[in-house]
Amino acid sequence: MSIPQSGGGPIERHEQMAEYMASGCKPREDWRIGTEHEKFGYCADTLKPLPYEGERSIHAVLAGLRDRFGWSPVLEGGNLLGLEKDGANVSLEPGGALELSGAPLETIHQTCDEVNVHLAEVKSVADEIGVRFIGLGAAPEWTHDQMPLMPKGRYRLMNDYMDRVGTHGKQMMRRTCTVQVNLDFGSEADMVQKMRVAIALQPVATALFANSPFFEGKVNGHKSWRSRVWRGLDDARTGMVPFVFQEGFGFERWVEYALDVPMYFVYRDGKYIDALGMSFRDFLRGELPALPGERPTLSDWADHLTTLFPEARVKKYIEMRGADGGPWRRLCALPAFWVGLTYDQGALDAAWDLAKGWDADTREALRVAASEDGLQAQVGGISMHDLAREVVAIADAGLKARARPGAGGLIPDETHFLNAIKETLETGRTPADDLLADYHGKWNGDLSRIYEDYSY
Template structure:
């Protein structure tokens, strides 16, 4: 997340929480997409992680942000005295830090994947130029392949301090999730409540396929971890009150009201007042609405509290004023664009969306959950209803390709957006994920060392 919201409008009823989501409905029919990606900075000299203040005379994360600010002219985001991010005041995106120093671009809402490509290209060019001055490069994997938790830096962000204290109370892998994983996600619009429901259901059902197609985290602390997506496995025991496959979203009558009901049951992390983050971890948002929070007696909920609370809920697909696809490991630039292309084709063409719903609508909650549980280890070989995810992937990619063809968004060379999912067609054709390619190299030419991955997966 780039920065926390600061809307001080009071919330006086549950209906206003529902209305907050309704304001995301795109009544003009103009559907945009945004991508977010995280990457691990490392020192090229020894493949060590990059602390906030730097090390041994080399600049660190703060220096990267200062350099990017000089290049982009974006405005700064601070937490106390610490520079923790940048944002474009004209709505062109933001740069933020994840807890372990993962460097994130939250892209602007754009009209097509060609624009996403241009945005990504410009961002990486700027980031490389700035990073090279400090002997730093960026790694595109779903989990840091070498560093222990103890070796991983800690960023000076107040909300992360609160989360770090709370995570071990609710799961065994929360700190791994915060400090040692990186993801790429694509965010998409909806045109009505019914459109949101169908898109959420389709994308939830297909997040295990997303995890398989983009699996790219087979290493932990220098060794194979036994999975293709350790990042996805970590989420299985991070905090199950705020993560998972949302089975209630498939129940009759689901809509904004039911998602509000769910979100109100998720414990809070913090309340932000001015520049201060108040630790209320485990508290109930409904108590804040009624002015009953023990940590902040008499303080009542504002719109910013609701938006910030929703940003601390982590299901496989997250509803805000748009839908966030959260099932993919981080990877190469090609990988990032494939994620955007796949979901633009599948969800932004009505024919593709309807056919995708037909593909998944008979799956039960137990079947969807088993698929999600199996996929970190089995990838495209995971099965549902006697079909492998490789089989499902072939069908879903046909639908996405047809959807992108009908969208007919062309670049300056006259090519449509189907070019971006060629990578995924290759993966289902061969049955091999990026993670399996890494495992093959590790056991072969890399002679069971992860050190070469810092060059192989360098962005």
């Protein structure tokens, strides 16, 4: 979940909201890659999720990272709830999952090094206090009541609201994890093309990275339960945003969409003010019930944009949001997948050619099928496995054309970061398929074996 945003001063013109997003346009040489990933922490002996406080806790992990590795603390209400260093931050999901939001970096080599250093630091701290971390799309056994709610004002507000607007919101908050990548755009037209590719092909990412076939100790009938959870969260702020594919889509159309999404909060003087279900349009007129007579700032607008949860979203950059959290070696494959598709114009054009003939019903059907069946999904004559082969081939070509070397020039490009999903294409087995095979095979139905075999 996002931290409070710094957007700017008062909104005095409607156009400022679109201009805020357009200010993210950058020349190609300044495009960067920001990788985010979440993982569940648990006590090594009891296999129970971590509380916020205590000898073995989220607080202890954050404090260890702060004290041993030079991270600066982020506090709210006196509570240690995050860390910052070198353009990156470590934050907490509502149920205590630990998230790294990486710095904007030039290459996947760099972002993967960042992931590796972070996980090594976390493991070093965790090992000393009897804590472990595991990368999955959904908590395999833990119940809602076992998951603590972190002491953050935003989360308390969201927790109370979720049951009013959907059926799975609290599951999302406390018991799901993802890996994401944040990518730049060069112009409004470039943003439009990238968003259309991002939304249309997000189900391919969901299928390739599907890694949550268990929930509350049982096989749940989905390869990606995390994706299923998002479909039952809040229709006003999730989904495949079909207007992205309509003529005239651009920054202003995204503004109109965002203005129609009910608010969660306003952040003032270190506190979250309840604005649940209220209208940002009313806020613009000075008629927000939570703050009568007060008008919003660009910082309020930036905060509001973080409460939209479609499969890809626009802020000053684009966030790819469709993949389950997963094993260490697959975390770098997700940025490689999307950078390959979107940071080379030839690859981006090829990706759009592949998807531009689909209608909204097809795109939504692919999303649902990816969640349920993963790489084995079939939609209207489209084989997800065959589609994924084509998409990954385009990404591979895009990374070759990008030709960003690593290891002092010894590695010519970034294509090797796709190896994990190339193996998935060769075998036809996603991480979820491997988990199910272990559960029905060597684990003999004992799901507690997942922690020993799949933790970092």
